[in-house]
Each structure stands twice: as C-alpha cells, then as structure tokens.
Amino acid sequence: MKSIDLSIKLRPYENKWVVLSENHQKVLGFGNTLEEAEREVRKKRQDYIFIKLPPYDVKFVPKNQ
Numbered sequence: 001m002k003s004i005d006l007s008i009k010l011r012p013y014e015n016k017w018v019v020l021s022e023n024h025q026k027v028l029g030f031g032n033t034l035e036e037a038e039r040e041v042r043k044k045r046q047d048y049i050f051i052k053l054p055p056y057d058v059k060f061v062p063k064n065q
Contacts, residue, residue: 004024004025006020006024009027010027010053013027013030013053014053014055014056015053015054015055016030016031016032016037016052016053017030017031017032017033017034017036017037017050017051017052017053018030018037018050018051018052018053019037019038019040019041019048019049019050020048020049020050020051021046021047021048021049022046022047022048022049024049028040028041028044028046028048029041034050034052037050038050
C-alpha cells in the first residue's frame with residue numbers, strides 16, 4: 001500500500017475523533033467524543049476507521065518495554 005500524507009487533511013481536527021474511509025483517503029466525520037464521531041457515520045454504508053488526533057502542541061513518544 002502506498003503511504004498517504006494526512007497532515008494537511010487532518011489539520012482542522014486537532015484534539016478530535018476523526019472518522020476516515022477504510023482506504024484513508026476521505027474524512028467521513030469527526031466529533032469531540034467517539035460517540036459524536038460515530039453518530040456522523042452511522043448511516044453511511046461503508047467501512048471506516050476511527051482515529052483520535054492529539055493536541056498539536058503536545059509531543060508523544062512511545063516507550064519500548
């Protein structure tokens with residue numbers, strides 16, 4: 001699968017739940033909570049993926065254990 005740069009497409013959704021199409025090409029909905037985001041896409045007849053975007057002024061570095 002070709003990598004996709006979502007940085008510009010997702011910029012308006014800082015600190016929100018975003019619903020992406022299964023191929024990651026389209027934003028199908030968003031919300032402040034997972035429930036709000038789900039409500040926006042519940043009636044759409046396609047597969048989708050949820051992602052929580054962090055605040056952009058926060059750094060996240062996962063720790064290997």
